[in-house]
Amino acid sequence: MIEKEIMLQNQMEQIVEKQHYVNYDEWIKNFSLNLEKIWEEPSARALEPSDTKTNDSAIVIGRGPSLKKNKHLELLADSSFKGKIICSDGILIKALQAGVTPDRFPDFYVITIDYAPTYRKFYHDPIIDSYGSKIKGIFSTIVDPEVVSRARDAGISIHWVHLLADLHLGIKSFNYITSKIIRAKKNNIGLPAIQSGGNVGTSAWFIAWMILKCKNICLIGINHGWDEDDDWKKIVTHNGDLPIDIDKNNPVAKKLFPKIYNPHFKNYCYLDPMFSLYSMCLKEFIIRSPEWVETVNCTEGGSIFGERITSEYFIDFLNEKDRKQ
Amino acid sequence: MKTNFRKEDKDYKPEETNENKKLTKEEFEEFMIQSGAKGSFMIYRSDKKDDELGVEEL
Numbered sequence: 001m002i003e004k005e006i007m008l009q010n011q012m013e014q015i016v017e018k019q020h021y022v023n024y025d026e027w028i029k030n031f032s033l034n035l036e037k038i039w040e041e042p043s044a045r046a047l048e049p050s051d052t053k054t055n056d057s058a059i060v061i062g063r064g065p066s067l068k069k070n071k072h073l074e075l076l077a078d079s080s081f082k083g084k085i086i087c088s089d090g091i092l093i094k095a096l097q098a099g100v101t102p103d104r105f106p107d108f109y110v111i112t113i114d115y116a117p118t119y120r121k122f123y124h125d126p127i128i129d130s131y132g133s134k135i136k137g138i139f140s141t142i143v144d145p146e147v148v149s150r151a152r153d154a155g156i157s158i159h160w161v162h163l164l165a166d167l168h169l170g171i172k173s174f175n176y177i178t179s180k181i182i183r184a185k186k187n188n189i190g191l192p193a194i195q196s197g198g199n200v201g202t203s204a205w206f207i208a209w210m211i212l213k214c215k216n217i218c219l220i221g222i223n224h225g226w227d228e229d230d231d232w233k234k235i236v237t238h239n240g241d242l243p244i245d246i247d248k249n250n251p252v253a254k255k256l257f258p259k260i261y262n263p264h265f266k267n268y269c270y271l272d273p274m275f276s277l278y279s280m281c282l283k284e285f286i287i288r289s290p291e292w293v294e295t296v297n298c299t300e301g302g303s304i305f306g307e308r309i310t311s312e313y314f315i316d317f318l319n320e321k322d323r324k325q
Numbered sequence: 326m327k328t329n330f331r332k333e334d335k336d337y338k339p340e341e342t343n344e345n346k347k348l349t350k351e352e353f354e355e356f357m358i359q360s361g362a363k364g365s366f367m368i369y370r371s372d373k374k375d376d377e378l379g380v381e382e383l
Contacts, residue, residue, distance in 0.1 A: 004347075011350040015357055017367040045382070113366055162383050164369035167376065179383040193383040196366040210379045244360040255348045256356055273356050276348065281368050288378060 005280070012277045016198065020165075024174075026115045026142075027165075031178055033145040037158065039185045044138045044159040044211050045192050047109075057083030058214040061100070062201035063091040064223030065230060066299045072220045072314050073098035079318040083216075084109065086208055088200040089122040091221060096127045102134035109212070110156065111204045112147060113140045113163055113196050123150040132156045138207055141178060141191070161207075162193035197281045198274075205282065209293045216294045218317050223302030224279040225260070225269035235270050260303055264311035267301050279303040 059081065067073060076085075077099030085105045087095050089112040095101075102108035112119055132154030139148050140163040152158055167175040179190050192211055196203045201222045208214045226235045232248050234240070235257060246253045257270050271279065286295050287307050297304050298314035305311050371377055 008348065008350060008353075012353050013368045013370065015350070015354045019357055020367045162380075163366055164376070164380065165367060167369070167380070167383070168371035168373070175383060190382040193380040195369050195377055195379050198366055198368050206379060238360075242360040244356075252352055255352055258348075273348070273353055277368075285378065 009277065009280045009284075012273075013281075016277065023115060026144075027174065030115050030142045030144050034141055034143070034148060034160075035181065037145075037148070037152075038141055038160050038182055038191075041158045041160060043186075043189070043191045044161045044207070047136060047138070047159055048211055049213055056214055057081075057216040057218070058086050058208040058212060059083065059218045059220060060086045060088075060201065060204045060208055060222065061091050061095060062088050062204075062219070062221035062223070062299075063094075064221040064225075064299060064302060065227045066223050066301045067091070067094075067221035069227065070300050070314065072298070072300075073100050075314055075318065076100050076220070077104065081105065081318055083107065084208070084212055084214060086111065086204045086212070088204055088221075089119060090200070092122055093125045093127060096131055102131055106134070108134060109136045109138060109207075110151075111138045111200055111207060112143050112151070113200050113203045115142045115144060117144040117146055119144065119147045120150050123147065123154055123156070128154045128156075138211075140194075140196075141182070160191050161211075162191050163196050163203075164193050167193070195285065197285060198278050202278065202282045202285070205295070206285070209289065215292050216296065218296045218298050218314075219304065220298050220314055222282075222297065222299050222304055223269060224275045224282065225271050225301075225303040226275075227301065228259070228268045228270065230270070235272060238272055238274060262301055262303070262305055262311075264305050265300050269302050271303055275303065283307075283309070 073095055084107040085100060086109045089110055092110050135156045136159060137151050137156040138159050138161055140161055142163060148158060162175060162179060165175055166173040170176060183190050194203060194206050194210065205217060208217045236246050237244060256273050259268050259270050261268055282304060283306050286309055296310045296312050296317055298312050298317045300313060369377055
């Protein structure tokens, strides 16, 4: 990455950090209300496999537009993939509805990292109640307790992680203080602390190798961008999340929403400012990941391609896995 | 198809299609404020670069 881009990435991260501290009180509240359960329930470390030679492949599922466009959930449901399925929270209901269930794939995980109470909707569905007892959940200590509670009520087994936020600030940091509070009643045993990369998809990729010790990690629905033919309003509002309207012909819009070419799949996508940052960060962390981690992007589009990323059609990945199993 | 990073390809096109129109810090910040974008969480950075990839036990 050239120096100017690194500088811009750093500046963007600082701006995002400032925005996130607006919700600092929510982190404290959520952590406090989760504390009794954090003391009772297992660390995500309990999910680490004792035998790292088996099931060392994982498919991480995001909720990017390629998932529907390429029918990847249906392809997966019809496959005989034997590895781990790691769902980001926002796609769990659709994955189960498409037949990607723990009955078909017994080593099945879901991840939630965000503090917002709105995430309860990702667990509030009868299909979650049907399969919940067969799903392993990984939740950050600052997730809204109502969200965790809904998942728990559905039978999902809860496992806890810290999200790295301010550990570099030392003994006065949120990360340090909350870790000491947790250890106070856990025989001084702590929790793993993960880099979120700003979003649940990147968090899931980290969890795949750092905690679940998967060597071969396939990504689907991790576009970190919008399809060329997506509606402009959907692109500008980050799929309706942001109350903003920017004219497509505004010169600034072309900078905020650059169109980029994916040379591996020969298609284009639009970035938005958040995806620009998430994309830069995930690509950076993939380059910096241990040598034994192989990242295979089967999203078939989007902005995640480059050094140490193998781009492959999903059907080829599944067929290859079939041959190896 | 299985490829790894940029390969020689007559169909290759540049990643950025509007090279001369790079986003600035100010434009990003203005968008973040105006849009109320919060994202999911911050990116963790530290002088201990290994910690940025996660801490086994905290």
